[in-house]
Amino acid sequence: MTDYAIVVGIDLYPGISPLEGAQRDADEFAAWLTLPEGGGVDPANVVRLTTARFHPPLPARASQAQPTADQFRDTFIEIFTDDNGRVRPPAGRRLTLYFSGHGFMGNTTAIERAIYSANATTLAPDHIAATRYANWAVRAGLFDEMVLICDACADLSLTTSIAEPILMPLVNAARAARVRTFYAYASPAGAKAREKPLGADKQVRGIFSYLLLEALRQAPGADDGCVMATHVRDYIHNAWPETAGADILPPTIAVEPARDLLMARRPPTDKQPATTVTITAVGAGSAELVVLGGNGKACRTAALTDGQAEVSLPAGLYKAVVQGTARSTLFQAIGEVTRVDIP
Template sequence: MGAKDYAIVVGISKYPALGDLVGPEADARDFHAWLIDPQGGAVPEANVTLLLSSNYPVAAQLKAKPQVADIEAVFDDFYVKGREESVVGDRLYLYFAGHGFAPSLEDAALLMANAARGMTGYHIPGRKYANWFRQAAFFKEVVLIMDCCRENYQLSAVRNVPYEQLNGDPPATPFFAFATQWSRAAREGPWGDGGAMRGLFTLALLAGLRGGAARDANGQIAGDALESFVFNFVRKRFTEGGDQEEHPDPEFSYDKMKPLVFGAPAAAPGAAVPLAAADAYIVRIAIQNGDAGKKLTLSTNGRPDIAPAVQQPDKWEWHLDMAGLYKVTRSDGKSKLFEVIGEKKEAIDVSFD
């Protein structure tokens, strides 16, 4: 899984005519990081196109980028390769974050940087493109993730995919995920590390993909488990903030009888993950009086006994490949649940006190 996968990741934060956002670019970078992580999507970095506002110079509205042509140029490459070779790869990831709207009940459209009131025709209708590549069967699987609003206004005609319809057999298996239901607004807020502005949906999605969602017998995360985790994460995080407005429930669409799986198979129970500290989430426990002489066990779904990277009289330390919910248990039965989330920067100190 991963070696023959491809991805387009778009995060637009700068909108000269519509008002800037903060979260989409950080969200896109974080999703890109998961995609190329060998323990995550395991997609070769050369197969991932990352388009961000910061890739382009600051410009007035009509010249602001990325624009439709920038994204369609990548789709064009897939189209040409698919027509010439009948297949492009195994899985196609499409990730779009920024301002958006819902051109139809089932779709969401990402507005381009040069969009404006009266010029909403500058957009990419995510589901239309995902379904075109599904039906063409240039890939075996198509994953669409859209972290943008789906408010039901439409001031311009919906863009069409600029390719003639192709019918592959069988069509690609889909997994579509939207930040919110039709007619609702997506949310960004100070939910990232140090209060950084992040899209709540992407934050939840990545927390699930990095270990928060339940794993199957192979140590991978099935689509239905990811959906359940994201739904609960969003509701919990939103209500914890004390916001009285209606929370934006996400929406998923996939074959419930054949959900896709995400992530690399887990190592054998108890096997150490060979990670350098700089590439890992570091969990550290300083040995207190009550811990002395007792064994400490760190566990998460599918991995009941994660071997420590450091075991010294004054501290135990684990280097983890994935974020998520973990439990540390002392040999006298005392335990503590904690969450690993965010970027791999600073050690996470855990105490039984």
């Protein structure tokens, strides 16, 4: 069984307002998808509908900007149909739909998102009904797993009604009931998704996409090295305030623990990628530093040099103690780098 993905990232919105990081987010997610130690998807099965694929040259009119909703629909259909347009069920193991751009939520009671296509204008707010496409594929039972990721706003917007994709209903209730889903939205109802300079190179990225990728690379998995969707969700929620800010609403991530999805598999010897933790205890000179894990047992020791030491730890909660003193502090190791000061 094969995995497929459509990755949409739109920076160029001549009819609305530009974004800076959506294209980058999409490229980085697509790159992770095709890594053998990442998503493991055959690069031939990852279709990118990103601004850079179509522009430059810049469109003469807003209505000529790409990708469009029709281009997405055609790409979506091509994944599970043959040359004659006939559906070939089951089409694959997993379908991943990733969107980064301007978006909104519909005014129905359903929790759903749509992404504005590049040619959207205030007069003609064309969009891709992201959740409805995912739900259509689930109902059709074409894939065993459905991963939907939307890094876009969910606030009040140009339009309130999500247009139904023009697709004939295809229902396989028995298969649909077995489909495992992971739906992740950067912003909860009524809130904005944000982008800002992030990462070592300080390039503008979507906060949610950045943390999603960090979680996929860094989240501590189970003992067997499996990083499940629930691990990814927990990692993002734990890292959220420090990366996004303590007053930015966290993302909405829906996954059923009883129907969890495998998101990444780490080699057993390297199942928990490390966070580099720089620990400083001013005035502690060359005392010995002990790091205790959540179970209270020492998991690292290091000699301080001028009151500073660097240790490598899996993401989690720890206690750092300067041996022979009463100085200690609790800390969270998360992300690539964490800095800790022992008072």
